[in-house]
Amino acid sequence: MKKSADSDSGSTRVTDESLQMESSDLGEDGLPAYHQANLESMSEDAKQKERAFRKKLNQEAREFISDSIHKKVKLIVHRPDFEWEDQQEYVQLSKGLMPIVQEIARKTLPYLEHEVASDFARSRYYGSKFQADSVAYRDYRYFAKKRPPTESPSLVVGLRVDESASMSAYGRLEAAKRAVIAVYEYCQLCQIPILINGDTADVSKMEQMSIFAYTDFDKPDATDRYRLMRIRARSNNRDGMALRIMAERLVKSPQKTKLLISISDGQPKAMDDYTGSYAVNDMKQTIQEYERKGITVLAAAIGQDKDVISEIYGNDRFLDITNLQEFPAKLVRMIARYL
Numbered sequence: 001m002k003k004s005a006d007s008d009s010g011s012t013r014v015t016d017e018s019l020q021m022e023s024s025d026l027g028e029d030g031l032p033a034y035h036q037a038n039l040e041s042m043s044e045d046a047k048q049k050e051r052a053f054r055k056k057l058n059q060e061a062r063e064f065i066s067d068s069i070h071k072k073v074k075l076i077v078h079r080p081d082f083e084w085e086d087q088q089e090y091v092q093l094s095k096g097l098m099p100i101v102q103e104i105a106r107k108t109l110p111y112l113e114h115e116v117a118s119d120f121a122r123s124r125y126y127g128s129k130f131q132a133d134s135v136a137y138r139d140y141r142y143f144a145k146k147r148p149p150t151e152s153p154s155l156v157v158g159l160r161v162d163e164s165a166s167m168s169a170y171g172r173l174e175a176a177k178r179a180v181i182a183v184y185e186y187c188q189l190c191q192i193p194i195l196i197n198g199d200t201a202d203v204s205k206m207e208q209m210s211i212f213a214y215t216d217f218d219k220p221d222a223t224d225r226y227r228l229m230r231i232r233a234r235s236n237n238r239d240g241m242a243l244r245i246m247a248e249r250l251v252k253s254p255q256k257t258k259l260l261i262s263i264s265d266g267q268p269k270a271m272d273d274y275t276g277s278y279a280v281n282d283m284k285q286t287i288q289e290y291e292r293k294g295i296t297v298l299a300a301a302i303g304q305d306k307d308v309i310s311e312i313y314g315n316d317r318f319l320d321i322t323n324l325q326e327f328p329a330k331l332v333r334m335i336a337r338y339l
Contacts, residue, residue, distance in 0.1 A: 061075055075211065086229035160198075163233060164233065165233050166266050167303075175325075201237055259338050300321055
């Protein structure tokens with residue numbers, strides 16, 4: 001990635017090499033490289049770190065809902081493993097997507113505006129700004145130099161995937177996976193921190209809410225892309241709780257622009273009474289609360305309840321996906337507009 005015009009080189013030219021970043025971990029053909037799967041291959045230290053991270057995610061999630069209507073809901077945050085078959089599925093689904101994603105990234109990168117600190121580093125032997133009050137020190141450090149720009153855009157993305165049972169119908173699950181792949185790879189190419197969670201409700205009486213932490217900006221890993229293939233159509237959906245947990249994570253991130261996108265095919269519904277106007281009001285209040293905290297919340301609707309989802313999120317926050325084949329590219333382009 002090239003720096004903005006304020007950097008020393010002043011170049012914004014994007015080369016093919018800039019699209020082959022280490023973080024994207026792609027092979028020579030532009031597709032993800034294979035990695036050894038399963039936890040058995042991990043060292044004991046790596047296993048311990050993974051368990052500690054999962055424990056941290058569970059503690060944080062429970063803290064985030066402690067003052068909400070969901071505080072009594074039994075919650076578990078999972079970190080799905082992946083198998084060889086998941087790697088194969090990822091490569092298969094990404095084949096047709098990667099050229100599109102790379103092209104969008106290639107068009108986006110030249111226009112990225114990198115942050116430039118407004119302050120100056122003082123007491124320099126040379127620089128672009130003369131500091132007259134420093135002359136009294138007679139140490140020749142009379143100049144200030146503008147601090148360099150950061151190396152990545154000030155955007156963080158949270159992607160929430162509804163894993164309710166109805167996602168199994170009409171090809172929605174595969175469409176959601178393809179969209180998630182496209183967003184993930186685009187964010188890797190553009191060095192955008194990304195958080196991807198799936199969720200479902202009412203798996204059991206002891207697990208009323210299930211969060212599946214697929215990728216996390218606090219613990220990025222090249223193999224995270226294969227975890228995404230563990231997205232499933234499972235049970236019910238408690239949308240307001242899922243959005244609250246992800247929004248809290250974004251609030252704490254240092255980036256200026258915080259984008260939270262929900263991929264869903266229906267309106268919220270979970271036991272015992274999380275449905276109808278009660279659930280809708282919870283979602284609306286959650287969206288309003290976190291928009292006041294600087295989170296931009298958007299919805300991508302891929303199911304039969306598009307009108308309800310549009311009413312919940314509002315027309316200005318709603319993306320209607322009629323053609324599921326166009327879904328991945330549309331979602332990536334929508335994210336690109338926030339750079």
